[in-house]
Amino acid sequence: MLRPRRALLIAVAIGVVLAPAVAGAQEVGSAAEDLRGNDVTYEDGALTQRELDDLDAAAGRLQGTDGYLKVVVLAERVTAFDGADDYAAEVRDELGGRGRVMVISPDEVAVASNVDPGDETRRAEQVAADKLNSGGSLATAVVNAAGALGIAGGSSTSSGGDDGGGGGFPWGLVLLIVLPVLLLLGFLWWAARKQRARAAAVSAADLGAGEAKVRDAVDVVANGLLELSDRVDQPDTSEEARHAFRQGAELFTTTQDELEQADTPAELEAVYPKVVEAGWHIATTRALLDGQPAPARPEPELLFPRPQYPVGVPAGGGTVSGSAGGDMGSPAPAPSRTPEPHYRRPDLSPWLTAAAMAAMTMLSNRGMSVPRTRPAMDDDSFGSWVGGLPAGPSANGRSRSSRTSRSSRTSRSSARDRSAPVRRPSSSRRGMGRR
Numbered sequence: 413m414l415r416p417r418r419a420l421l422i423a424v425a426i427g428v429v430l431a432p433a434v435a436g437a438q439e440v441g442s443a444a445e446d447l448r449g450n451d452v453t454y455e456d457g458a459l460t461q462r463e464l465d466d467l468d469a470a471a472g473r474l475q476g477t478d479g480y481l482k483v484v485v486l487a488e489r490v491t492a493f494d495g496a497d498d499y500a501a502e503v504r505d506e507l508g509g510r511g512r513v514m515v516i517s518p519d520e521v522a523v524a525s526n527v528d529p530g531d532e533t534r535r536a537e538q539v540a541a542d543k544l545n546s547g548g549s550l551a552t553a554v555v556n557a558a559g560a561l562g563i564a565g566g567s568s569t570s571s572g573g574d575d576g577g578g579g580g581f582p583w584g585l586v587l588l589i590v591l592p593v594l595l596l597l598g599f600l601w602w603a604a605r606k607q608r609a610r611a612a613a614v615s616a617a618d619l620g621a622g623e624a625k626v627r628d629a630v631d632v633v634a635n636g637l638l639e640l641s642d643r644v645d646q647p648d649t650s651e652e653a654r655h656a657f658r659q660g661a662e663l664f665t666t667t668q669d670e671l672e673q674a675d676t677p678a679e680l681e682a683v684y685p686k687v688v689e690a691g692w693h694i695a696t697t698r699a700l701l702d703g704q705p706a707p708a709r710p711e712p713e714l715l716f717p718r719p720q721y722p723v724g725v726p727a728g729g730g731t732v733s734g735s736a737g738g739d740m741g742s743p744a745p746a747p748s749r750t751p752e753p754h755y756r757r758p759d760l761s762p763w764l765t766a767a768a769m770a771a772m773t774m775l776s777n778r779g780m781s782v783p784r785t786r787p788a789m790d791d792d793s794f795g796s797w798v799g800g801l802p803a804g805p806s807a808n809g810r811s812r813s814s815r816t817s818r819s820s821r822t823s824r825s826s827a828r829d830r831s832a833p834v835r836r837p838s839s840s841r842r843g844m845g846r847r
Contacts, residue, residue, distance in 0.1 A: 438492050438499060444506035447482045447513075451475065458487035459550070466551035473565045474558045479527040480511030481563060483554055489519045500524035514540070514557060516550065521557075528561050536560040622715040626680060627763055627794060629687045630671070633664050634767035636694035641774055643701050653700035660693030661775055668772065669783035671763040675756045677716055685712040760789035 438455075446453040451471035452464065459467070467483060474481045484503060486496075493499040496515045501524040504513040512525040512533075521541045523533040536557040543553040558566030637660065643649065644657045663686060670683045688710055696706040755762060764785050772782040 438486060438488075438490060440499070440502045440506050443484055443503050447484070447503070447507060451481070452483045452485070454485040455487040458485045463550055466549060467554065470551040470555050474555070474563050476564050478510070478563075479525075480507075480509065481554075481558060481561075482507065482511065482513045484513065484515045485550065486515065486517040489517050490515075496520035496522035497524065512561065514554060516540070516544075516553070521553070523557065523561075525561070532561055622677070623680070623762065625713075625715060626671070626684055626687065627765065629684070629691055630667075630763050631765045631767050633660065633687065633691045633694055634765060634771035636691070636698065637661055637664060637771040638767065638774060640694065640697050640701065641778070644697065650700060653697050656693050656697040656700060656706075660690050660697060661780060663690035663693060665772065665775060665780060665782050668764065668768065668785060672761060672783060672785045673756075675754050677753070680755060681715045684715050688712040758789070759786065760793060761786040762789050762794055764788040766790070 443453050450468070451474075452467045454464065467485070471481060471483050482503075484500070490496045490499050493502065496517050497520075500513045500515040500522040503515070504511065504524045504526065507513065510527050512523055512527060514536075515522045515524075521537050521544070523536045523540075525533050528536075539560045540553040540557040543556050544550070548556075555565075555567050560566070637657075640657060644654050667683055667686045667690060670686070671680070674680045674683055692707065692709055699706050764787070766788055769788045772785075776782045
């Protein structure tokens with residue numbers, strides 16, 4: 413008889429020791445006592461500090477004259493009561509007065525109320541469970557449940573907000589106002605960009621045409637030297653014709669050296685008048701040899717035309733006037749400057765044609781000093797090279813920020829969003845689930 417009695421005593425002792433460990437975590441009295449001074453109570457490990465702060469702020473806004481709303485957040489599923497709804501009812505009874513107690517456990521949401529009808533509490537449970545299962549925060553679930561109960565300060569699930577606040581931000585109104593402005597700004601930016609691109613293309617064409625003028629002028633002088641070199645050596649050639657030929661030949665060799673050193677459009681433009689003058693000396697030689705009067709000294713044309721601005725817009729900016737005299741109110745962008753080419757970068761000399769190379773060889777044979785230059789560039793190479801000049805050196809150093817990888821922005825969800833079990837309303841439990 414001693415052995416069964418001893419076994420019974422041991423079992424009772426074990427039950428006495430373990431009972432507080434099982435039920436203490438969800439003890440009604442301690443929860444109600446904490447809720448008398450706070451709107452939210454919780455088990456250790458059930459909340460982060462940020463979640464607690466958000467819940468405190470949200471629940472504080474939901475206390476009204478028709479009754480309180482208290483929130484209990486559990487770290488473990490309810491085991492010592494007949495589900496979360498029974499536990500919520502026990503806590504509300506312990507608190508007394510008029511109000512609601514909302515219990516959120518890892519697998520249930522329950523609302524106990526002596527203010528609201530049963531269908532509204534079940535609706536509130538469903539709304540809160542849906543919000544949590546879709547990744548919403550605890551604070552938002554509480555606010556949405558309060559909205560389903562008709563509590564002032566609560567919000568409906570249609571607001572979609574996750575800030576624990578009220579009726580949501582009027583994004584539709586903001587888009588209605590801001591979107592047309594953004595579209596207008598986008599159109600103006602696109603139009604300005606297109607105009608700048610057209611201006612750049614015109615500038616590039618002008619630049620290439622100016623360089624072609626230099627090459628053509630050099631070629632004219634070189635062919636003239638080759639054509640007239642034998643004629644000026646004839647015994648009956650006048651000294652005036654020989655002098656004009658020598659001046660043209662000397663100026664030709666000088667300009668070849670200066671062209672070789674020119675590296676920018678401004679430097680090329682400074683040499684160009686000398687090339688024109690050398691051509692004038694050769695034209696004078698030809699005229700004198702043919703018994704004609706010497707031609708007038710030509711005035712070099714502008715090698716690179718200056719940027720042209722729209723009518724009515726000063727170079728410093730301004731506004732464009734419409735055809736009817738109205739002010740359009742926006743400054744017309746000036747043609748953008750094209751990247752400046754560097755003429756010394758190519759391996760071949762763009763100004764030394766085949767005729768120029770032959771002319772310098774001829775002048776060297778006549779005892780004249782000729783400069784050292786890069787090899788001659790043929791016409792095909794020059795045509796391709798001129799077309800690519802504007803995108804030359806500066807394009808290589810251009811920043812390509814639009815292609816740089818940008819750091820992605822990833823919204824971080826809490827551990828609850830990634831691994832939280834699916835919650836269900838307490839009222840949805842059936843059969844064996846009610847234990």
